[in-house]
Amino acid sequence: MELSDIRRDYTRGGLRRHDLPEQPEALFDKWLKQAIEANLTDPTAMTVATVDASGQPYQRIVLLKHFDKDGFVFYTNLGSRKAGQLEANSKISLHFPWHAIERQVHITGTAEKLSKLEVMKYFSSRPKESQIAAWASKQSSRLSARQALEGKFMELKQKFAQGEVPLPTFWGGYRVKVSSIEFWQGGENRLHDRFLFTREGEGELWSVDRLAP
Known part of the structure; x- marks a missing residue:
């Protein structure tokens, strides 16, 4: 089969302006809950895109850990490639590809480092093996x-066999302050529904535009 022959129809329904709440976080919350209820694999998985000093974009899959009106939160090694790129250019893009329910959400904004208290609270909630893995992996190196990686993990597992695993100084997280959120709903005959929420200023007012598919 030719790749160009692979296609399917989108028939799960549309998205109309009267379906939209005033705040986009409310619609994202509804869609995320529906993605979870649909038993999608990794419904919180999102593509995180950053740009290096030469303008080259990079993407990777990261899990969303929290969101509210203040932004979208994820955690990472602060020595990783994405962290280094965000240090130089805080602009970021997030993408949720919920193919099975014919939806996508695309977010643009800027990334701000989380406080040590926020990072510590989340790190302490992780399984112990995940905490140890954070110590073992010098991400992106x-x-x-x-x-070598497995050996380091086993060494640290023995070291931290008794007691709590301390928070690594090189481990942290980011809150993405949202500039825009686009909601995409598949439609019949490729007439998809797209609505773009764009933040007006620094407040909670949003402009909404319907985009052509």
């Missing part, structure tokens, strides 16, 4: 072999 080159590895000679997987065995």
